[in-house]
Amino acid sequence: MTRKIRRLWFVVIFIACFGTAIGLILRAFSSDIVFFVTPSQIVFSPLSYHRVVKLGGMVVAGSVHWKKHTETPTVTFDVTDGLKAITVIYRGILPDLFREGQSVVVIGTTTPQHTFIASEVLAKHDETYMPKEVADALRKSGKWDPRFGPPPSDIR
């Protein structure tokens, strides 16, 4: 086996492996990417009902309802982006950070009735939002100035 043939082998194996990798990536990109959508996008341009998407928005205050028709806790709530709202149905435990009026990300699929069946609910603390515990901590560390009224314990 000469150096040239060996190099040819290398190149063939190399191209085969990386070609496969690129092919797999492209195939997965066309089907397995989870797009981020907003409620108005779902209403104005309905998606395929099989496609898993991430829905982001705010939880409409007062829209959270618990149902108990089965043993599994089921909760419905509306998610809005300011233009349209969509009802989300979720079976499971809501995360500890889930609150009305806060932003939330829901993973799941849409239904023809413009509702959303969630498989996962992720509540997140936005860094711009000042959660109570952070405000408290800042007050403790001397950065909170009590002249500006009481700390925000009962406002939220």
Added chain:
Amino acid sequence: MTHFSPLTRRRLLMSIPLIGAMGIGFSFWKMLTDMSAGTFNSHDINTPILNRPVPYFTLPGVIPQQGFSSTELKHLNTPVLVIFFASWCIPCLEEMPILLSLKNFLPLWGIAYKDSPYNVKEFLHNSGNPFTRLAEDRHGLVGIDWGISGVPESFLIGAGGIIRWHNPNPLTEETMTHILLPLVKKISS
């Protein structure tokens, strides 16, 4: 390719990793600079509210100041900056000096988010009041319609009540001089 010497050819081949790394590094640099300028945030939920008319609302004022509604914003001819803030939020307090200098360039309309009028008045009394109009969104319902994720957030409203710019962070000197004021100039002209 034939006029390269074998060594140069090998060098070119072996600079592929370098070129790749440079490309990735450049993109990161762009992301970071955009992040500090506030135009790129990988954590953002895309707000489709941009370049759309303001959502419908009417809010009462924090006495003695006058509240406002979406109708008033829609009848404007000059740009206005609408700011959601609260007395209980520390970044809002830090933002105040910027707002006080900003009020000489364009009118600032404030919306007190989930706050009591008493606290708002105390807050503004201590920090100085930059707001021409001041409305109160006691239960944060209007904030939901605007799609805010926290306070402070500011929206630049152009003629006809169209939202021209959205800043989900506290305003900084840099954002003000490099982004906001040039944008105001562009819209006004």
Added chain:
Amino acid sequence: MFFSPELGHYALALACIIATAQGIFPFIGLYYRNSLLINLTYRLAYGQCIALSVSFLCLIYAAVTNDFSVENIAMNSAVSKPLLYKITGVWGNHEGSILLWAFILSLCGTVVSLFGRHSLPTSLKARVIAILGLIAAGFELFCLTTSNPFMRIFPAPWDGQGMNPLLQDPGLAFHPPILYAGYVGFAVPFAFAIAALLEGHVDAAWGQWVRPWAITAWCFLTCGIAAGSWWSYYVLGWGGYWFWDPVENASLIPWLTGTALIHSAIVVEKRNTLKIWTILLSIGTFSFSLSGTFLVRSGILNSVHAFANDPARGIFILGLLGIVIGGSLLLFAYRAPLLTETNSTLFEPLSREGMLLLNNILLCSLCAVVLTGTLYPPFMAILTGQTISVGKPFFDATTIPLAIPLFIAMGIGPMLPWKRAHLWPLLNKLWFVIALTAIAALIASHKFYGLLPLVCATIAIWIIIASLSDIAQRVALLRAPFLTSINRACALPRSVIGVAIAHIGVGITVLGISAMSQAQHLIVEMPIGTTKHLAGYDWTLTGIAKKPGPNYMALVATLEVRNNGKLIATLHPARRHFNTQNQTIAHVSIASLPFADLYSVLGKQRTIDHTTTYVLKLHYNPLASWIWGGALIMVIGSAFSFSDRRNNHFRHILHRQHLSPSVIEAL
């Protein structure tokens, strides 16, 4: 007050200056052939390590003595925090972790100067230590300028803010040092690669020095990743163990290239070929380790674990990365073509080298896939403004098809001879393995639903059986008298046994992963005294009690799990309320049986019509603990092969001679 924060700050600045000197002196010394300057380098390496230890001790001292005038302590510690977490909390935050990073790096420099004292050629060793010094200087400068852990605040608060309760966990306490030891350990192969490029000379001995370092770093990284995954399994309470989160991927990418490195270094060592490729892998692995840290801290990636992000900090690290990675790749592009493979040996595709090369290419393809998936969302966001997320479906669809040929090759590789192999003897060795695997697959097909998990499980069994049969054939088990086999087993080189153990570990992990895809779970609301049925077990909620902890109040449920009336396990899932942060964290309770984990999470309580119900999440996770057990076995195997006397540095002290390639081949 000897260990004051100021002393720590001063020691850090001193370390930075020493590191700079450590990075410059050897080059001057080599240029002017001044052995004094070169010898000074080793002492500088020790000095840097001592200075950083002092600095680190000062920070720990401040944490233990509740010195809240130090901003870092005030932000991350509290009086009520248990002592262990006060100490480990030092590296649980950004500033402290960078200090730890620099400390481990200086430790590496020290170990190189200590252990390589006699075995390494002077010029190579001096250059290696110099490069380590330069990297350390960069990190210490970063620590001093943008993330100083010794910053004071005035007025000092009465109490600190406390750590994120999720981080208050013994698993996580020791996770960062191990992971960082892995990341930083790859700085040594990197420094060797750069030194080799500067010298313009690579030989088999170079591979022999690099490999132990690469293996050590790899062991730490493997432990770190496994510990991180175990942490997310039993702390986050989602029932999963790997979420393809950007932070997890940031550690997986250097692991993949590091795995490729330890395999390609074997080829350099034993066959004196694939040298340029190994150098590129050394540079790449450390570059990915560095970039991983950068990505986590810059806030570019959207992750659950992200540190508080600060673009200014990001710009600094990016600049540092640009110098380290850009500089080394530029040097590579310029100098590597001069390293011609002079006395390299040829080999056929079907040979041990061929399989190791295939392993390298597949691992790098895997790495490319993971890298693409991790970077695609932020890149799309900046190019098109479209927000997307790439998650498990993407990674499953792309990594599994690449991993399967890798695992198949893994079973065959160790059986092949160097240079060239023939198909018939190989098949002769393999028919038995194939038959056994087929039988195991048939048995497994009763337990697995779905084709893909079954295929993965079969491949895992294949790896285990092939590795075992390789050893069996080497010791002529059942073909020679049993005692002869035992004797031969004792005489086997440790590296051969180590490889088999490590590969079996991979097989066990893969088996665990495939079995975990069969996990079942149930979310239920249960009043006290009720029983639910899941996966053949009866789960009864027998009681709820309040129990105070050191800095939290816990609500603890008692859950009895029975199989056919026989008590299997008692679980105590809890919800802990931390007063300092006003945060409630679910505390998972797991019973690890040999073949499955019983996993429970307590949710919120609700009272409807005077009955209080508790939300419970129950999981049945088959073979879950095998995933981490396998990782541990991989590490043990690697450590075993590392202890092979042929890798022993001390032999060089005795012989002080370079081995000619023919001698190495004979070994």
